[in-house]
Amino acid sequence: MSFKGLQEQMDRWLASPRALRLLRGVTALLAVFLLLLFVYAAARRLRYPFEVEWIESNVLVSVLRIAHGEGLYVAPTLHYVPYLYAPLYLYLAAALTRVVGVAGHGYAAMRLLSTLSTLGSCGVIYALVMTETRRRIAGIAAAGAFIGSYALLGAFYDVGRVDSLFVFLLLLALLAQRRGYVIVAALLWMLTFQTKQTVLPLGLFILCAEWQRPKRAVAAVATFLVAVGLSVALMNHATDGWYSFYIFKVARGLSMQPRQLALYLPQVVVEPLGIAWTVIVAALVFTRVNLRSAGVMFYLFVSVALYGGIWFVYAHAGASFNAAMPVFALTAVLFGIALSRLLAESEQSSSPRLAALALAVTAMQLFALVYNPGRFVPTQRARDLSQQFVDQLRAMPGDVYVVNHSYDAILAGKQPHAEGEALGAVLEAKLGATSADLRKQLDDTLAAHHYSAMVIDDLEPSNTVWHFERDYPLHVSTQLSGIRYMTSQAQWFLLPCDESPAVIHALMQPNTVINTGSCPTK
Numbered sequence: 001m002s003f004k005g006l007q008e009q010m011d012r013w014l015a016s017p018r019a020l021r022l023l024r025g026v027t028a029l030l031a032v033f034l035l036l037l038f039v040y041a042a043a044r045r046l047r048y049p050f051e052v053e054w055i056e057s058n059v060l061v062s063v064l065r066i067a068h069g070e071g072l073y074v075a076p077t078l079h080y081v082p083y084l085y086a087p088l089y090l091y092l093a094a095a096l097t098r099v100v101g102v103a104g105h106g107y108a109a110m111r112l113l114s115t116l117s118t119l120g121s122c123g124v125i126y127a128l129v130m131t132e133t134r135r136r137i138a139g140i141a142a143a144g145a146f147i148g149s150y151a152l153l154g155a156f157y158d159v160g161r162v163d164s165l166f167v168f169l170l171l172l173a174l175l176a177q178r179r180g181y182v183i184v185a186a187l188l189w190m191l192t193f194q195t196k197q198t199v200l201p202l203g204l205f206i207l208c209a210e211w212q213r214p215k216r217a218v219a220a221v222a223t224f225l226v227a228v229g230l231s232v233a234l235m236n237h238a239t240d241g242w243y244s245f246y247i248f249k250v251a252r253g254l255s256m257q258p259r260q261l262a263l264y265l266p267q268v269v270v271e272p273l274g275i276a277w278t279v280i281v282a283a284l285v286f287t288r289v290n291l292r293s294a295g296v297m298f299y300l301f302v303s304v305a306l307y308g309g310i311w312f313v314y315a316h317a318g319a320s321f322n323a324a325m326p327v328f329a330l331t332a333v334l335f336g337i338a339l340s341r342l343l344a345e346s347e348q349s350s351s352p353r354l355a356a357l358a359l360a361v362t363a364m365q366l367f368a369l370v371y372n373p374g375r376f377v378p379t380q381r382a383r384d385l386s387q388q389f390v391d392q393l394r395a396m397p398g399d400v401y402v403v404n405h406s407y408d409a410i411l412a413g414k415q416p417h418a419e420g421e422a423l424g425a426v427l428e429a430k431l432g433a434t435s436a437d438l439r440k441q442l443d444d445t446l447a448a449h450h451y452s453a454m455v456i457d458d459l460e461p462s463n464t465v466w467h468f469e470r471d472y473p474l475h476v477s478t479q480l481s482g483i484r485y486m487t488s489q490a491q492w493f494l495l496p497c498d499e500s501p502a503v504i505h506a507l508m509q510p511n512t513v514i515n516t517g518s519c520p521t522k
Helices: 003-014 017-046 056-067 088-100 108-133 136-150 163-178 182-193 197-212 214-239 242-253 258-286 294-314 321-348 352-368 380-395 406-411 420-429 432-447 501-507
Strands: 400-402 453-456 474-477 492-495
Touching: 017 108, 017 136, 017 352, 056 088, 056 108, 056 406, 088 108, 088 163, 108 136, 108 163, 108 321, 136 258, 136 321, 136 352, 163 182, 163 197, 163 294, 163 321, 182 197, 182 214, 197 214, 197 242, 197 294, 214 242, 242 420, 258 294, 258 321, 258 352, 294 321, 321 352, 380 406, 380 501, 400 406, 420 432, 474 501, 492 501
Parallel strands: 400 453
Antiparallel strands: 453 492, 474 492
């Protein structure tokens, strides 16, 4: 058979109903497969007794404070400083610990909440696309694109952090608003704000998408502002004003990062889901888009708010893959809607080849998202090394300051302390007497060598706000550097120069590295 004949036969096959059914089936199977990959990884990580991401530790300490009746937002001390997170996730996780338990399970309640939130987000993405298109395959593809982005987003979907609940509530608010329940949407936006406060201007802007129906818009915006105002007032009353101190004042002190600002669009928005963006652009070019329709206006507002707002958030110090999760969720929704528009165009123009091409490209995008979930499942070696580290902490005499892994200190029977990121945020914010008092407390405690050791993730740069190495210049390495799935782990024990040789010897492990720093040589 000639090449031309083969091409004609392929064209006829692509135009056949059988080919379209096959491509729909492949697309659906790939989406289900991506869902199973996530469920496998999340289930394997659920009861892992140590961190799978370093911020989990202080989040768990905050959850335990709530579970034990202690204050979440309190004056900053070297014992505890909360992260700059709104409280809803923390309170829900604390409630879930009553079901899951803490002893022996540690992070399980938080990870379960995040996992259920992620699965809920898939359901809401499907519902959003179905609301616009009434095509199941489009909704399935959209949900598959989101759940398949687990690896692209650094496996944050099931981590014990606020982000998965934040995305779920944000999507629920969008769904309620799109289906006309604007008061419900406004209340959901308030809950989203109390999960992650950066959504405040975004929710307000998106509610204004109802401007073509002024009464609804005014009612929605008013409900949102009143609900947010009341929730903030109640939290401030319950915490003597410390809620606003952390949520608003300290958060404003985070610096901008020019590199993250410049790379956001190409590396965060476009590149990871490049094939999906091809489908979205094709739908905009080859189908008729009514710019005056309520649906187009709604998604225009949502796109400006989320792509632009998350750009601003991502450009700040401390932002990581987790900040981009709402962007991936929105891209997945637009991807599903775009696929449906191309399928509809193929039906109207009697061009089944267009439908086949759209489905084939969709399947290619889902296939490109397939990953090895074992990359994110802690190995037995990781468990052993983490347990060895906890044993080292337990054997250390006196008070040990584990700077970024407070729950490891608790596992070792030690007193937890303020995490470095949270402590540094208050110090860098320079908020009058509060920051100054904390600075003095830290300097005096370090100078007095109150701690028998400090445990840090990286040796300090010259512009550090902590100055741990100034008073603890002797470095002894831990054995945790080989844990590949974590964003950060404890790397060094910092000791005073006059630390006893017995303590140093107790920390020694195979391949231990010792740096004397500024200590005089003996």
